Amino acid sequence: MIVSALLTSVGINSGLCVLFFNLYSILKKQPEYYNVYAPRLLVDGELRMSNSFNIERLIPNPGWMRQTWELSEDEFLSSSGLDAMVFMHIITFSLRVFTLSGIIGVFVLLPVNFSGDQLQDINFANLTNNSLDLFTISNLKNGSKRLWVHFWAIYIITIFVCYLLYYEYAYVSSKRIAFLHSSIPLPQHFTILVHSIPLQPRTNINNTVENFFMEYHPSTYLSHLAVGRANKLINRNEVRAAFVSFKSRYAASMALHMQQSDNPIEWVTEQAPAPHDVYWPFFYSSFMQRWISKLVVVFVCLLLTFLFLIPVLIVQGLTNLSQLEARVPFLKSILKIAFISQVLTGYLPSLILQLFLKAVPRIMKFLSSIQGYISRSEIKRSACNKVLWFTVWNIFLANVFSGSIFNQLAVFLEPKNVPARLAVAVPGQASFFIAYVVTSGWTSTSTELFRLIPLIISLIKKPFVKPSSTDEFKAPTFSYHVHIPRVLFFGLLGITYFFLAPLILPFLSIYFCLGYIIYRNQLINVYAPKYETGGRYWPIVHNSVIFSLLMMHAIAVGIFTLKKLPLASSLLVPLPVFTLVFNSYCRKRFLPIFTGYSAESLINKDRDDINEDPRMAEFFNALVTAYQNPALLPKHNNNHETQSSPLLSTVQV
Incomplete structure (x- = not known):
């Protein structure tokens, strides 16, 4: 240029x-x-x-x-x-x-x-x-x-x-x-998500969860809410997951980071998101479905990366005027006009690449949504990573090598020659x-x-x-x-x-x-x-x-x-x-x-709430129903945000 x-x-x-x-x-x-x-x-x-x-x-x-x-x-x-x-x-x-x-x-x-x-x-x-x-x-x-x-x-x-x-x-x-x-008391600080709950004979998920946590966390366990399906044709306890709440942040953190069972693939725990941040479709997939979806996401990302080389090659052809004239001979007379050649080589390539890139974040967000994340914020964070590395590879490295040594790409794969x-x-x-x-x-x-x-x-x-x-x-x-x-x-x-x-x-x-x-x-x-x-x-x-x-x-x-x-x-x-x-x-x-947060921070915050916030009893009462699936609520009261008291803030930390 x-x-x-x-x-x-x-x-x-x-x-x-x-x-x-x-x-x-x-x-x-x-x-x-x-x-x-x-x-x-x-x-x-x-x-x-x-x-x-x-x-x-x-x-x-x-x-x-x-x-x-x-x-x-x-x-x-x-x-x-x-x-x-x-x-x-x-x-x-x-x-x-x-x-x-x-x-x-x-x-x-x-x-x-x-x-x-x-x-x-x-x-x-x-x-x-x-x-x-x-x-x-x-x-x-x-x-x-x-x-x-x-x-x-x-x-x-x-x-x-x-x-x-x-x-x-x-x-x-x-x-x-x-x-x-x-921050004020937030539901996600007192709650964990437990999934892969083992099924017990002649009992349901609710009883299984309550019996387990009353036995192993008797002094700190507060309540739980089993995850229900929105599909009324399917039995609601079929979802082997529940939101379990505790009486303090420290107790929730201890339960989160401690292996709950001798079998590490049962009673698996992870941090609960804010109630309004829960991505409910995650719970409707089996372990096998989620595992297959992750493989599909990897394949689609690789396919998308390969297909994106097409606009990259088009862009690189536009940036090199001599190559463009050789490949499209009938444009020679037009390209002799200084302003047109300057626009084609200086402005148009970047514009074309930018237009193709517009669709990438939406695609990556969709792919992240089928990977098993339980919150919308985590889906966006995962999509952020995908978009970043897709951009680095396709806009930086692919442009570099398609423009200069695309034919020698095999040599690039040798680490010592990088x-x-x-x-x-x-x-x-x-x-x-x-x-x-x-x-x-x-x-x-x-x-x-x-x-x-x-x-x-x-x-x-x-x-x-x-x-x-x-x-x-x-x-x-x-x-x-x-x-x-x-x-x-x-x-x-x-x-x-x-x-x-x-x-x-x-x-x-x-x-x-x-x-x-x-x-x-x-x-x-x-x-x-x-x-x-x-x-x-x-x-x-x-x-x-x-x-x-x-x-x-x-x-x-x-x-x-x-x-x-x-x-x-x-x-x-x-x-x-x-x-x-x-x-x-x-x-x-x-x-x-x-x-995660340290024991020092969590214990100090718990003490501050006990000493300074008289509304903790009200907060714990509201926490019992904070994680209800909005699709299962009555139609006249289907707005999930109305189910939360002012103490159940929508801000997640």
Whole structure:
């Protein structure tokens, strides 16, 4: 890709961003569009409908940015939840990383790369027709002493990223513990799910569960509720599962982490989700059905990965103008028009790939829903992992190798050749990924602000549907499995291309600045917290950044080997070792906090409730029926949320 093609892409997407920002600042002030741009505030009663005309409504202004910025983190946490805070910390973490890496990359590495003469002489008089490869490490000659600048930059960024990772892991962990201590009593803290309950002769599931827990947990057992089928034609005790509640958080945790039976595949326990978060179809599948479904999911994921290579190959054909002319000869005359060729190579490939990617989160969420997870929040967290690694493989690795050494993919499968092959392939796709950041990053994030699809749906429904009251209207929930993989993927691009093509860093910094303002605004005004994991997305973030660092190290070793600087390659070997040791320490130090709470935290919280909360008796009474299947409730009372007292909060920690 040449510089002019990149500038064309930047121009188109910048124009779209400005258009979306201005339209948003006007439409958000129109009362008839409150249900699109401020549904959460509308439901909470913080907005009043007004029909009086005001000329100020028609004038765009950036005042909403200031309002978004001024909200403190504690206020944001209390209103939007821990998962939302974690998501915003992904963006602030990335901003810190790319602030330092951007300074080093733009003011140190970029001039060093640009001053090389490995590729061709630079035509300063016609700079826009030069290849973007002139700004990459490929422009430095083999054995050049200037490569040591990149070596030290890699060391600095690795240490800095690891320091920030440790700080953020510690901070999010402390917030997770603090959130427990500040929360009201929640059903999921006192309840576990028990499944694979052995059938006893001449007795039902209810009696079996009660007899077992009264015998082995006599002082702490409170109550249980057997899981019933919604299908009235099938016997309801056929589901060998029950929600078992205890008199304290500590007792529930002890029962959760202790093997209940000498037979480890009976009386299996796991943490209960919040009552409204339970995914009831899980209980209707047998062990064999769930096991087969997991195999099917693996097969479908592999098939989807293979099929996605088709749009990847199409995109790579568009990015290479000479290949496109050779394969489609009748386009030669059209491609001679500068603007058309620039759009085809700089804007269209990223747009096509983005359109294909739109369906992936929905597919992954569906696949996760048939794997046996008992909560909707866990389904989304599993889908988040699937979308992330699908994106890394199909957008990063598949693009890299289909564009450069697709025919040599068999060689790539030899582990000892991986660094060298990555070193050849990755720099060659720098221009494509810069355009991808601009198209998928800038414009997609601005589209999230403008909410184009909900706006269109609202306009279509408006003539046919009567306005509903705010009591019937529900605010949407944030799709973490869609947005977290995208943000982490851009972080991967920034870390891996930091020393290869530092020109990508300013575009990434702009993306994260846009993301901070836009996503914070949306989480305050649009999305209401409903399903929470209690900050358990952060370990996914940590693992993704560690993978990005290791990928950068592997590419760097290969680059310095190809550039005839073997000493630099050898001196880089300690970096991945240090990164892996650091990751191992973080897993031991912080990961247990995200899988459960300590006895110290649970006992202290139990004592606080006994001493300070006079409503615990009321809470325990409500807990007995908190986990009823809403499909089995009477039709006139089928809204599950009405079954819970105010003590049974909908927020899950």
